[in-house]
Amino acid sequence: VVKAGTPLEECQKAAADHGLFLALDLGSRGSCQIGGNLSTNAGGIRVIRYGMAREQVLGLEVVLADGTIISSMNRMLKNNAGYDLKHLFIGSEGTLGIITRAVLRLHPPPGEITTMLVAVSSYDQVVTLLRRAQSELGGVVAFEAMWRDYFAFNADALKLTFFDAAHAFCVIIESTGPREAIEEFLAACLQETLIDDALIAASHAQAREMWSVREGHPIEVLPNLLNFDVSLPIGMIGDYAKACTAALKARWPQAHVSFYGHVGDSNVHICVSTLYAPGEDMHSVDDIVYGVLGHYHGSISAEHGIGTLKRPYLHLSRSPQELALMLSLKQSLDPKGILNPGKVI
Amino acid sequence: VVKAGTPLEECQKAAADHGLFLALDLGSRGSCQIGGNLSTNAGGIRVIRYGMAREQVLGLEVVLADGTIISSMNRMLKNNAGYDLKHLFIGSEGTLGIITRAVLRLHPPPGEITTMLVAVSSYDQVVTLLRRAQSELGGVVAFEAMWRDYFAFNADALKLTFFDAAHAFCVIIESTGPREAIEEFLAACLQETLIDDALIAASHAQAREMWSVREGHPIEVLPNLLNFDVSLPIGMIGDYAKACTAALKARWPQAHVSFYGHVGDSNVHICVSTLYAPGEDMHSVDDIVYGVLGHYHGSISAEHGIGTLKRPYLHLSRSPQELALMLSLKQSLDPKGILNPGKVI
Numbered sequence: 222v223v224k225a226g227t228p229l230e231e232c233q234k235a236a237a238d239h240g241l242f243l244a245l246d247l248g249s250r251g252s253c254q255i256g257g258n259l260s261t262n263a264g265g266i267r268v269i270r271y272g273m274a275r276e277q278v279l280g281l282e283v284v285l286a287d288g289t290i291i292s293s294m295n296r297m298l299k300n301n302a303g304y305d306l307k308h309l310f311i312g313s314e315g316t317l318g319i320i321t322r323a324v325l326r327l328h329p330p331p332g333e334i335t336t337m338l339v340a341v342s343s344y345d346q347v348v349t350l351l352r353r354a355q356s357e358l359g360g361v362v363a364f365e366a367m368w369r370d371y372f373a374f375n376a377d378a379l380k381l382t383f384f385d386a387a388h389a390f391c392v393i394i395e396s397t398g399p400r401e402a403i404e405e406f407l408a409a410c411l412q413e414t415l416i417d418d419a420l421i422a423a424s425h426a427q428a429r430e431m432w433s434v435r436e437g438h439p440i441e442v443l444p445n446l447l448n449f450d451v452s453l454p455i456g457m458i459g460d461y462a463k464a465c466t467a468a469l470k471a472r473w474p475q476a477h478v479s480f481y482g483h484v485g486d487s488n489v490h491i492c493v494s495t496l497y498a499p500g501e502d503m504h505s506v507d508d509i510v511y512g513v514l515g516h517y518h519g520s521i522s523a524e525h526g527i528g529t530l531k532r533p534y535l536h537l538s539r540s541p542q543e544l545a546l547m548l549s550l551k552q553s554l555d556p557k558g559i560l561n562p563g564k565v566i
Numbered sequence: 567v568v569k570a571g572t573p574l575e576e577c578q579k580a581a582a583d584h585g586l587f588l589a590l591d592l593g594s595r596g597s598c599q600i601g602g603n604l605s606t607n608a609g610g611i612r613v614i615r616y617g618m619a620r621e622q623v624l625g626l627e628v629v630l631a632d633g634t635i636i637s638s639m640n641r642m643l644k645n646n647a648g649y650d651l652k653h654l655f656i657g658s659e660g661t662l663g664i665i666t667r668a669v670l671r672l673h674p675p676p677g678e679i680t681t682m683l684v685a686v687s688s689y690d691q692v693v694t695l696l697r698r699a700q701s702e703l704g705g706v707v708a709f710e711a712m713w714r715d716y717f718a719f720n721a722d723a724l725k726l727t728f729f730d731a732a733h734a735f736c737v738i739i740e741s742t743g744p745r746e747a748i749e750e751f752l753a754a755c756l757q758e759t760l761i762d763d764a765l766i767a768a769s770h771a772q773a774r775e776m777w778s779v780r781e782g783h784p785i786e787v788l789p790n791l792l793n794f795d796v797s798l799p800i801g802m803i804g805d806y807a808k809a810c811t812a813a814l815k816a817r818w819p820q821a822h823v824s825f826y827g828h829v830g831d832s833n834v835h836i837c838v839s840t841l842y843a844p845g846e847d848m849h850s851v852d853d854i855v856y857g858v859l860g861h862y863h864g865s866i867s868a869e870h871g872i873g874t875l876k877r878p879y880l881h882l883s884r885s886p887q888e889l890a891l892m893l894s895l896k897q898s899l900d901p902k903g904i905l906n907p908g909k910v911i
Contacts, residue, residue: 261646262646262650264644264646268643268644272617272621275650276621285891289890289891290887291885291887291891292885292887292888293885293888295865296799296832296863297797297798297799297832297833297864297865297868298613298797298831298832298833299609299613299618299797299828299832299833299865299868299869300865300867300868300883301606301609301657301865301868301869301870301871301872302865302866302867302872302876302880302883302884303872303880303883303884303889303892303910303911304657304658304892304895304910305620305653305657306888306891306892308650308653308654309649309653309654311650312646312650313649317649328700329697329700332701332702352674355673355674356674356675356677359704359705359743360704360705398704398743399747452642452643452644452645453642454641454642483644486643486644487641487642487643488642488643518641519642520640520642520644520645520647522645522646522647523642523644523645523646524644524646525646526646527646527648535647535648538645538647538648539638539647539648540636540637540638542634542635542636542637543636543637543638543648543651546630546634546636546651547648547649547651549898549899550649550654550898553894553895553898565648565649566648
């Protein structure tokens with residue numbers, strides 16, 4: 222049981238102190254609060270194995286617009302006694318009720334985790350590698366793909382070198398299970414030329430170096446940097462990335478456009494940095510990124526929610542009937558529109 | 567993508583034909599339909615690893631009370647673009663909308679599964695065994711505990727003998743991972759006297775025999791048999807079973823009372839067979855089973871929903887504020903009360 226204002230990292234530590242594991246983890250663990258994680262249904266790096274924030278919740282306490290306190294502090298994994306009300310409030314960004322406390326689901330610790338960095342030549346091979354790793358390794362708990370430009374920019378800025386050559390994709394895989402089985406798996410993948418190169422982190426410090434490239438703080442210094450968080454069926458992400466890059470470079474040939482993402486859960490992030498011409502602004506980038514996405518029936522928000530900035534684009538991902546149902550829920554639960562006004566819908 | 571009327575087993579086979587795995591599985595796989603599985607948020611034997619029916623759904627098509635078709639046929643694992651509407655309809659037993667089609671989430675096949683039967687002396691040891699197995703085995707995909715009376719009744723009727731002696735608990739564990747690691751794990755548990763005996767199924771046929779005891783068709787012949795499906799925090803299930811048995815036997819000393827359940831997901835099932843005195847009926851059993859459960863803050867429905875029979879007891883598991891919110895959702899989505907009338911609330 223945690224209060225909504227507790228930082229995520231504090232929740233993780235409290236679980237670890239009891240020999241248990243809170244499966245929600247994201248780069249901002251030190252500053253984000255669990256209440257925000259739940260109201261936005263946060264994702265992060267463990268989704269591929271444990272699901273999103275929604276799946277880590279057993280019970281909730283929520284304050285409704287009329288002041289009613291709904292205490293659904295369920296502690297059971299299974300409870301089909303009536304409607305499962307918590308899902309109304311998880312991911313609705315505070316527009317239907319305010320989450321004040323939660324009962325979190327904890328897991329047994331996953332055991333020793335091995336971190337590896339794998340170089341791959343094509344997006345199709347990234348997907349094949351994902352499927353193979355999920356079938357053949359003990360338990361894949363992270364799978365983070367970085368497209369060449371993203372990896373190179375951050376690794377160069379951090380003065381880190383992992384491989385002799387540049388590769389189209391670098392993937393961080395984390396898995397439980399015996400070390401020998403992981404080595405055999407990578408050797409077999411090399412043998413079959415499914416992968417080009419691989420490196421198993423020899424120490425916690427080296428694993429942290431790999432993750433520092435993925436967390437990508439260097440890229441944040443780029444001018445006018447925009448970060449996108451989209452999702453589309455896993456098999457289409459490679460083509461989308463090519464089409465999106467082409468469309469952005471056609472308009473701004475000097476733009477930095479790079480991709481990274483969890484892939485295994487259909488989520489990819491895009492970094493775009495460009496200098497706008499007079500009269501242009503960030504919305505001209507939005508229009509291209511979301512416009513290309515519409516052709517692939519993707520979602521404009523995988524894990525970061527809608528908020529204010531994406532509200533004008535929500536109709537690209539949801540049908541008029543869905544939007545009408547969302548509005549009717551909003552009106553039923555918050556008829557005066559006092560909860561987080563102007564957000565989502 | 568499946569239509570609501572497709573039998574579950576057919577969905578499983580279609581996934582397998584594509585080299586994939588549908589993680590929803592329950593005894594009635596041959597007769598139940600996926601639409602019913604979703605509208606009741608079915609559980610089954612894989613919940614401990616893969617979650618309930620809700621977690622196997624990416625998208626839904628639903629018909630609302632006013633005839634609107636909501637097509638939320640999302641194919642992405644992550645999609646935080648506005649409210650996640652599917653959760654309104656999953657588990658609400660057709661009272662808020664009728665599920666007509668679904669996009670199901672498939673997993674890579676779990677690989678070779680080893681089935682074992684383990685004998686244990688106390689409920690606390692069952693819980694310790696669960697935690698140890700989850701930490702130390704490759705991937706526990708089923709954990710089904712049977713209390714002595716349940717196991718003995720079914721094994722005797724089926725003329726199956728697994729161990730030399732009767733044990734307080736028999737547990738079916740299914741796990742992926744190398745056979746040697748499983749043997750080592752069981753040997754260590756025996757050495758530490760955490761378990762009393764263990765048997766690894768030598769063939770698919772022997773695994774089916776173990777499961778036939780768990781599926782428990784013989785017990786269905788008992789007169790006036792009532793089956794309950796409750797959930798309570800895992801650590802309390804042992805005490806609840808003792809208290810519930812004592813309360814039922816105090817009223818009907820000849821009653822058959824036995825327990826079995828998934829345990830790892832907080833769910834236990836109860837079989838009660840007794841001859842009523844004149845003027846008594848099944849509600850006298852309900853009153854005791856749910857009455858004792860109330861003391862443990864358990865839920866009157868873990869995976870079988872509420873329907874008609876449990877409606878009078880729903881207030882035992884949900885607060886007046888929760889019931890009011892459910893009613894307001896029902897009124898908002900089905901103002902004329904035409905969807906599955908008389909069910910749930």
